[in-house]
Every structure is written in structure tokens, then in C-alpha cells.
Amino acid sequence: MRFFEEFEVGERRQxxxxxxxxxxxKRFASAYDPxxxxxxxxxxxxxxxxxxxxxxxxxxxxxxxxxxxGMQDEVRRMQAVGAPQAKVGPSPGFDQLKWLRPVYxxxxxxxxxEVVATRESxxxxxxxxxxxxxxxxxxxxxxxxxxxxxxxxxxxxxxxAPALEEG
Amino acid sequence: MRFFEEFEVGERRQxxxxxxxxxxxKRFASAYDPxxxxxxxxxxxxxxxxxxxxxxxxxxxxxxxxxxxGMQDEVRRMQAVGAPQAKVGPSPGFDQLKWLRPVYxxxxxxxxxEVVATRESxxxxxxxxxxxxxxxxxxxxxxxxxxxxxxxxxxxxxxxAPALEEG
Numbered sequence: 001m002r003f004f005e006e007f008e009v010g011e012r013r014q015x016x017x018x019x020x021x022x023x024x025x026k027r028f029a030s031a032y033d034p035x036x037x038x039x040x041x042x043x044x045x046x047x048x049x050x051x052x053x054x055x056x057x058x059x060x061x062x063x064x065x066x067x068x069x070g071m072q073d074e075v076r077r078m079q080a081v082g083a084p085q086a087k088v089g090p091s092p093g094f095d096q097l098k099w100l101r102p103v104y105x106x107x108x109x110x111x112x113x114e115v116v117a118t119r120e121s122x123x124x125x126x127x128x129x130x131x132x133x134x135x136x137x138x139x140x141x142x143x144x145x146x147x148x149x150x151x152x153x154x155x156x157x158x159x160x161a162p163a164l165e166e167g
Numbered sequence: 168m169r170f171f172e173e174f175e176v177g178e179r180r181q182x183x184x185x186x187x188x189x190x191x192x193k194r195f196a197s198a199y200d201p202x203x204x205x206x207x208x209x210x211x212x213x214x215x216x217x218x219x220x221x222x223x224x225x226x227x228x229x230x231x232x233x234x235x236x237g238m239q240d241e242v243r244r245m246q247a248v249g250a251p252q253a254k255v256g257p258s259p260g261f262d263q264l265k266w267l268r269p270v271y272x273x274x275x276x277x278x279x280x281e282v283v284a285t286r287e288s289x290x291x292x293x294x295x296x297x298x299x300x301x302x303x304x305x306x307x308x309x310x311x312x313x314x315x316x317x318x319x320x321x322x323x324x325x326x327x328a329p330a331l332e333e334g
Contacts, residue, residue, distance in 0.1 A: 031228075031232070032228035032229070032231055032232050033228070033231045033232065033235060034232065034235055034236075034239075035235055048254070048256060048257065049257070055231070056258065057224070057227060057228050057231055060224060061198075061199035061200070061224050061228070062199070064199055064200045064222070064224055065198070065199050065200065065201065068200055068201055068202055069201075072201075087215070089215060090215065090216070090266065090269075091223065091266060092265060092266065093263070093264045093265035093266055094261070094264040095262060095263060095264070096260070096262060097260045097261040097262070097264060098259060098260035099257065099258060099259065099260055102257075
């Protein structure tokens with residue numbers, strides 16, 4: 001991964017796209033969000049959603065998978081050219097998570113992130129905090145989900161950051 | 168479900184507890200968060216976490232399942248006594264989602280919610296917005312995850328709330 005200093009406010013990154021099939025929607029929801037409008041077409045037709053739609057947590061979990069794959073691809077690309085790599089710390093959390101529109105079976109959500117803030121960590125020398133606003137849009141370009149994620153990224157200035165203390 | 172008017176700021180509810188096994192952690196992470204410290208014990212031992220721990224999204228998805236089951240139990244209890252029930256609308260989102268401590272394999276997380284705000288919806292007559300702060304604590308009583316969820320709940324004052332317009 002790139003170092004903290006290389007993240008610039010305003011830069012954007014395509015995270016990827018995913019089409020949510022009815023089978024996937026029902027499988028995720030059966031395990032983690034078994035509300036009838038996520039697990040059964042007929043019940044969904046009678047609900048306020050009007051048709052089968054994905055659990056909001058499913059739309060987030062898919063973003064996470066695409067995001068992790070993107071990071072792993074970047075790590076491999078940098079390894080291939082022998083570039084020094086920053087450590088990525090844990091995410092301290094998320095803000096302003098909004099489900100703006102239902103994600104119906106068959107919808108394709110495309111996720112894009114923008115760096116909205118960077119700051120050196122006061123509590124964790126050697127680390128910086130990067131905040132990224134992510135928006136997931138459906139095939140009509142409508143915003144379906146948005147959130148701001150924060151993540152610790154190692155600073156270039158120090159050779160090796162001290163281990164992060166959890167909690 | 169109870170109507171909006173019956174939610175009071177300060178009331179608490181036990182959502183349930185779950186023990187995260189290594190198998191569950193690896194299975195969820197393989198599908199949605201395939202970072203090595205969530206999918207492989209040896210890689211986790213070398214990471215900043217020090218041992219296998221659950222994806223933050225896994226700790227949320229499990230809360231959602233327990234939460235949905237609790238709501239469904241309440242609906243059934245109210246049906247059994249013929250009580251009128253409020254409709255529950257979609258969640259407009261979450262705030263202040265924090266992963267405060269890793270959830271290691273074998274940890275048991277107990278989730279508890281507290282109503283922190285209630286307000287009548289301006290944009291959606293017949294509906295109220297209930298905000299609930301949830302904390303998940305491990306078996307030592309330490310906070311591992313916390314977040315504030317918002318959800319639309321039908322008001323009692325009107326016989327039947329108009330359907331919610333999504334988006």
C-alpha cells in the first residue's frame with residue numbers, strides 16, 4: 001500500500017461493481033438479516049419495498065470484499081516493482097452510513113471512493129488517518145449507499161511505525 | 168412491533184450474545200473481508216492484531232441477525248395477544264460506528280441497545296424516527312463495537328401511515 005503522505009484530498013478511486021442476484025440476496029439475508037423483504041419475493045412484494053431487495057449490510061459487505069481485493073491488487077503491483085509499502089492499520093470506524101435507495105435483485109452497484117480528509121494521528125505516532133467517502137450508485141446512476149470510512153495508514157516519515165495498541 | 172410513541176429515551180434492551188468461532192470468522196471473511204488476519208491463524212499472528220479476529224462487518228452482521236430475531240419475537244408475542252402493531256420502516260442509516268477492540272476467535276459479544284433519541288418525522292407524516300445506541304461488549308465487559316442506528320417506526324396517532332417513498 002501507498003504511504004499516508006501519498007493520499008490526497010479529492011482523489012477518487014473506482015472500487016468496483018457488483019450485480020446483486022436474488023439468490024445472493026436471499027442467502028446473505030438468511031444468514032444475517034432474515035427480514036421477509038430480503039428473503040422472499042412474495043413477502044417483499046407486500047412490503048414497503050415492493051420487491052426483493054438486498055440487506056443494507058449485504059451492500060456493505062460486498063463493498064468490503066471489492067475494497068479488500070483492490071488493496072491486495074495494489075500491494076501485488078507494488079511488490080512486483082519492489083516498492084516500499086506502508087502498513088495499513090485497523091479501521092477505527094465509520095460515519096454517516098446511509099442507505100439511500102433499495103438495492104433490488106438484478107441491480108448493479110458501482111462503488112467509488114474519494115479521499116475527504118487526511119490527518120496525522122496524535123495518539124499514534126508514525127500513523128496517519130485517512131477518511132474516505134464512498135458512494136455506491138445503481139445502474140441508473142442513483143445513489144444507493146454512502147458512508148465515510150476512516151483507516152490508519154503508516155506514515156513515510158518514519159522507518160517503522162510502532163505497533164498499534166488496540167482499544 | 169410497538170408504536171413510535173412507546174419508545175422512551177433511556178430505555179435499554181438486551182439484543183443477545185454470540186460466540187465467534189474461528190470457523191465462523193474465517194467463513195465470513197472468506198466471503199466478504201478476505202484480509203489474512205481474518206482468514207488465517209498464522210497470518211493473523213504476524214499482523215497488528217496478533218491473532219485471528221472477526222471482520223468488523225461480521226460483528227455487525229451478527230448483531231443484525233440477533234436484532235431481527237428479537238423484533239420477530241416481539242411481533243409474535245404481540246400477535247399472540249392480539250395487540251395492534253406498528254409498521255417498521257427502513258433504516259435511513261447509521262452513525263458513529265466504532266470498532267473499539269478486536270473480536271478474537273472464542274470471544275463472546277453481548278449486544279445491548281439504548282434509545283438515545285426519538286423524533287417525529289417532518290418529511291414522512293405518520294412516522295417517527297427512533298435512534299438507538301448499541302454497544303457490543305466482550306466476555307470481559309470491554310466495549311468491542313458501538314454504533315447508533317436510526318429506524319422509522321409508525322406513529323400510533325394515525326390509523327395507517329402512508330407508504331414510505333424510498334430515496
